[in-house]
Amino acid sequence: MKKTKIWQEMGLTDTEYQLITDGMGREPNHVELGMFSVMWSEHCSYKHSRKALKMFPTTGERVLQGPGENAGVVDIGDGLAVCFKIESHNHPSAIEPYQGAATGVGGIIRDILAMGARPVALLNSLRFGLLLNPRVRHLFSGVVAGIGGYGNCIGIPTVGGEVYFDPCYESNPLVNAMCVGLVNKNRLMKGWATGVNNLVILVGACTGRDGIHGVTFASEELSEISENKRPSVQVGDPFMEKLLVEACLELIENDYLVGLQDLGGAGLTCATSETASRAGTGMEIDLDLVPLREKSLTPYEIMLSESQERMLLIVEPSKENKVMEVCDRWGLSAVAIGKVTDDRMLKIYHGGKIVAEVPARMLAEDAPVYSPLAIEPDYIKDVSNFNLSELPEVADANRVLLTLLSSPTIASKEWVYEQYDYMVRTSTVIHPGSDAAVIRIRDTTKGLALTTDCNSLYSYLDPYIGGMIAVAEATRNIVCSGARPLAVTDCLNFGNPEKPEIFWQFLKTIEGMSEACRVLQTPVVGGNVSFYNERSGSPIHPTPTVGMVGLLENIDKRCTLAFKTQGDIIVLLGDSYNELGGSQYLLQVHDLIKGKPPALSLKKEKSVQETLYLAISEGIINSAHDLSEGGLAVALAECCISGGMGAKIVLKKEDLRVDALLFGESQSRVIVSIKSDYIPVLWQLAQKNGLNVNAIGYVGGESLSIQVDGLEWINLGVEEMEQSWKNTIAKLMS
Amino acid sequence: MLYKVIIIVMPRKGILDPQGQAVAKALDTMNYKGINSVRIGKHLEMELTGENQQIVEETVKEMCEKLLANTVIEDYHFCIKEV
Amino acid sequence: MLYKVIIIVMPRKGILDPQGQAVAKALDTMNYKGINSVRIGKHLEMELTGENQQIVEETVKEMCEKLLANTVIEDYHFCIKEV
Amino acid sequence: MKFGVIVFPGSNCDLDAYHLVKDVFGKPVEYIWHQQNSLKGFDCLILPGGFSYGDYLRCGAIARFSPVMQEVVEFADRGGLVLGICNGFQILTEVGLLPGVLLRNKDLKFHCQFVHLKVENVNTPFTNFIEPERILKLPIAHGDGNYYIDEQGLKSLLENKQVIFRYTTSMGTVCDEANPNGALLNIAGVSNRKGNVLGMMPHPERAGEAILGSTDGLCIFQSLLNHLEKV
Ligand SMILES: Nc1ncnc2c1ncn2[C@@H]1O[C@H](COP(=O)(O)OP(=O)(O)O)[C@@H](O)[C@H]1O
Numbered sequence A: 001m002k003k004t005k006i007w008q009e010m011g012l013t014d015t016e017y018q019l020i021t022d023g024m025g026r027e028p029n030h031v032e033l034g035m036f037s038v039m040w041s042e043h044c045s046y047k048h049s050r051k052a053l054k055m056f057p058t059t060g061e062r063v064l065q066g067p068g069e070n071a072g073v074v075d076i077g078d079g080l081a082v083c084f085k086i087e088s089h090n091h092p093s094a095i096e097p098y099q100g101a102a103t104g105v106g107g108i109i110r111d112i113l114a115m116g117a118r119p120v121a122l123l124n125s126l127r128f129g130l131l132l133n134p135r136v137r138h139l140f141s142g143v144v145a146g147i148g149g150y151g152n153c154i155g156i157p158t159v160g161g162e163v164y165f166d167p168c169y170e171s172n173p174l175v176n177a178m179c180v181g182l183v184n185k186n187r188l189m190k191g192w193a194t195g196v197n198n199l200v201i202l203v204g205a206c207t208g209r210d211g212i213h214g215v216t217f218a219s220e221e222l223s224e225i226s227e228n229k230r231p232s233v234q235v236g237d238p239f240m241e242k243l244l245v246e247a248c249l250e251l252i253e254n255d256y257l258v259g260l261q262d263l264g265g266a267g268l269t270c271a272t273s274e275t276a277s278r279a280g281t282g283m284e285i286d287l288d289l290v291p292l293r294e295k296s297l298t299p300y301e302i303m304l305s306e307s308q309e310r311m312l313l314i315v316e317p318s319k320e321n322k323v324m325e326v327c328d329r330w331g332l333s334a335v336a337i338g339k340v341t342d343d344r345m346l347k348i349y350h351g352g353k354i355v356a357e358v359p360a361r362m363l364a365e366d367a368p369v370y371s372p373l374a375i376e377p378d379y380i381k382d383v384s385n386f387n388l389s390e391l392p393e394v395a396d397a398n399r400v401l402l403t404l405l406s407s408p409t410i411a412s413k414e415w416v417y418e419q420y421d422y423m424v425r426t427s428t429v430i431h432p433g434s435d436a437a438v439i440r441i442r443d444t445t446k447g448l449a450l451t452t453d454c455n456s457l458y459s460y461l462d463p464y465i466g467g468m469i470a471v472a473e474a475t476r477n478i479v480c481s482g483a484r485p486l487a488v489t490d491c492l493n494f495g496n497p498e499k500p501e502i503f504w505q506f507l508k509t510i511e512g513m514s515e516a517c518r519v520l521q522t523p524v525v526g527g528n529v530s531f532y533n534e535r536s537g538s539p540i541h542p543t544p545t546v547g548m549v550g551l552l553e554n555i556d557k558r559c560t561l562a563f564k565t566q567g568d569i570i571v572l573l574g575d576s577y578n579e580l581g582g583s584q585y586l587l588q589v590h591d592l593i594k595g596k597p598p599a600l601s602l603k604k605e606k607s608v609q610e611t612l613y614l615a616i617s618e619g620i621i622n623s624a625h626d627l628s629e630g631g632l633a634v635a636l637a638e639c640c641i642s643g644g645m646g647a648k649i650v651l652k653k654e655d656l657r658v659d660a661l662l663f664g665e666s667q668s669r670v671i672v673s674i675k676s677d678y679i680p681v682l683w684q685l686a687q688k689n690g691l692n693v694n695a696i697g698y699v700g701g702e703s704l705s706i707q708v709d710g711l712e713w714i715n716l717g718v719e720e721m722e723q724s725w726k727n728t729i730a731k732l733m734s
Numbered sequence B, C: 001m002l003y004k005v006i007i008i009v010m011p012r013k014g015i016l017d018p019q020g021q022a023v024a025k026a027l028d029t030m031n032y033k034g035i036n037s038v039r040i041g042k043h044l045e046m047e048l049t050g051e052n053q054q055i056v057e058e059t060v061k062e063m064c065e066k067l068l069a070n071t072v073i074e075d076y077h078f079c080i081k082e083v
Numbered sequence D: 001m002k003f004g005v006i007v008f009p010g011s012n013c014d015l016d017a018y019h020l021v022k023d024v025f026g027k028p029v030e031y032i033w034h035q036q037n038s039l040k041g042f043d044c045l046i047l048p049g050g051f052s053y054g055d056y057l058r059c060g061a062i063a064r065f066s067p068v069m070q071e072v073v074e075f076a077d078r079g080g081l082v083l084g085i086c087n088g089f090q091i092l093t094e095v096g097l098l099p100g101v102l103l104r105n106k107d108l109k110f111h112c113q114f115v116h117l118k119v120e121n122v123n124t125p126f127t128n129f130i131e132p133e134r135i136l137k138l139p140i141a142h143g144d145g146n147y148y149i150d151e152q153g154l155k156s157l158l159e160n161k162q163v164i165f166r167y168t169t170s171m172g173t174v175c176d177e178a179n180p181n182g183a184l185l186n187i188a189g190v191s192n193r194k195g196n197v198l199g200m201m202p203h204p205e206r207a208g209e210a211i212l213g214s215t216d217g218l219c220i221f222q223s224l225l226n227h228l229e230k231v
């Protein structure tokens, strides 16, 4: 009876507890049970998502490391590889925005470091409620300050990301952090504890009671310890992590390491059991050797502590002294806390006695895998029956454009990224503010294009299409910068998977993303799942954030969205339809979340991207910008604003509504500006790829003028547009 | 009535205090030995007018809970003097 | 002997205190009225061993002058208790 | 002629300064670990930007006690050239090689952006190559760049032409709109009395290649090279 309580309060079901006792051939003791409870938690075991994630295509000739290790790795030639991963820190950020976001950044950096890579760039995808709510403003400013605080201090540029505002995130903000690293192919590390008798060395911060409270427990010895002894929120120390990064990279450079693993969720339990399990070995750990922040931590607490800024090293005994020297020079404490064994058991000692003895594999691999029920939610039908013809045509298009430009989701994110040092390491050659950021790779001609994308309105209306579009828009952003998309890392933010409606959204999303990844040849090499994003029963919109990396063979061929020269011809690649479902226009102007999201033909998407890529590499394109939130009018405005010059646009209505033509968000569209002499070349490329291209106007003047069938619907000064676009968020936050 | 309020906000026991750690380390390398633990927090001083001691106390408590301290990671205490 | 030391470092009078100003502004917008002046400084607590009160006092004074306070912009004071 | 870039724990613009001197100017340059205690053979020292010791307590307060700083002070007293950028500037004020202090930005926010600078004194080893009226476009990236100094301190700064850079608009007007951090008189950089030590919040080392958005940082290093070649 009493016992039942323990595992249940630790978040394990009766059947899971049965599995554990069967597997071990006995009842687990309290420490062992704690270890199982964290390793078999959703966060570590992916027990609800594992099966579905198998749908993702994960291979490609460039892929050196797919999902399963600490981060994905892709070959970029010159003996180099790029390593990247995105991860959520949603719940900690909701409790303590600054530290929650900061430790999210710190955690993802250690994942990249664990692969042996030098972290060179950070991105972040953020979702909040509406800024009119003071609590939301508090979360927003805290999160942004925390991301900046950590990234700026450690000296890794934060070069991109996205910010969306929607009521569904009001009490459950999303904070997804992505890190990108570079590594010499022959220096790739793995989180493997190979080599019997090799040493297990813990380096970095002392272990405290951080994050233990996350796992609830009930048992005499612990219930005596008072609440305030178990802070649930970790505090980050970016300075310590900077030292950790430099020290580990030096150890790798000198070939002192056999294996390397970060300590994150589930702390020492996860790091030890995963490294041993991967290598098919065992481990003996003596907790008396673990440096503690306060005495009197119990074995349970030490094994479950999520103290930040710690790494686990696997080292041959002969190299121990060398390793210690390096760590000492960087002012880091490093202690051999155990050794690798051959019996596949994880043996934990404390006070000379054995306190836990578990098969490593059971902890790391043998968590049950569930296939939850999936049922289409009722709301889908309600929202999808929407009759465009009942919507009044736009009256004052100027006003609508200004409304959209000044809506926080579309407005400039300058207020955010100016708090991030996006220039440190002097490699950022396309700054935040364009479709994708680009960093150069020193000592090569190459560059990396980086972006994160997801429109969760689309995913709410149709998770399948939403998933496809998230991938398509990311690739489009990459191509707009002149790069070839390489691969995807994804962060799937959803509600409670045990609700059939939520799991249906989850499955559909993955189906859609997988299809797009297959056709667009961008395998998924890593990612993260964040479930239970709900408050008082109401879930967030399905939010599958796509983080993508692209490769520029020649950095001089990079392209931005800013109009560059008066007189350039403006060309629209792709077709526009009567599509307003899920558009910002419907939301901001008509306060509607309805209809189907814009249709997506992956075949057409491919031909647009192929044409654009070739044109940019030909060097005939002066600017390129993909059409996303706000459609054609907003995209044109953004090109004008960042180029500081106007444009004269002449459109044919044909069978379209004017609002759909101006503000619709039909997919697979890009606007480019190009010198008139090159038009024929572009036309040829388009033809070869079976793509529609239309010259719609030219760059010039101080205002944006858009005519439709001879009638001027929009005429706004660039200054005026910039005013409403640039200062919105700053105004709301002051 | 005019009151002088002093509020002290400290990192909670058990919570990492990187700043305190760094200072302790620095003092050690500067050859100040025998320093056990350094914790660093905020010291706020303000003057405010209120009807009486008790009301001011409630106000200040509220300020701390709402704005000045995040009780997830910080403890606070304060003292109020009439001037 | 073991001593508990509390050191308070405050921005000097006349020196801009952006943090204090920001807090004052925030409190005002949160409708806490009648707040005159908010100054924010640091509150340090440490334990250290020393021969006697006087020696410890000298040590602490030195620490403040050298490291803990920048006397161009900050005043400090401290109190020492034997434990 | 040899440059040295001092590396404190937590420095993170050391790489950028090193890269500029070595790869853009092709001049000899070495990293100097903060525990090193000889600066023989160096003609110019760069204290780079970053967050030395996490910038805990006060920016630069702890770094100033690194063993190498003793040497830096003597190096400066001997007339050696010392350039402190951002965190380097903060360290130089903490150690007393430069007057004044850098307070928290007025709006308490970190700012990463391009700013424009007016050169107030072109007769220094760091500015001799700059045309008097030229407006420089350089990046800043800091949370504590709000320069402050007391009245008589300011008086002597001005008398001795120790104010080297001030924030301006792109047209060169000094005004609040052009002041990113609340610095007194828009001061962005100051020198010591002798003029051989310069501290500045903006990052010239980040503006040394067209691909990075500005090359206006070059003229500062060009000035240094000029000066060193003359002596
Ligand atoms: N949280 C953030 N951090 C850094 N940069 C951001 C963030 N949010 C937006 N940005 C930058 O602002 C620009 C516009 O963002 P977004 O509207 O998402 O672009 P797009 O619509 O092309 O995906 C991009 O360059 C993006 O990198």
Ligand SMILES: [Mg+2]
Binding pocket: A435, A477, A626, A627, A628
């Ligand atoms: Mg885009």
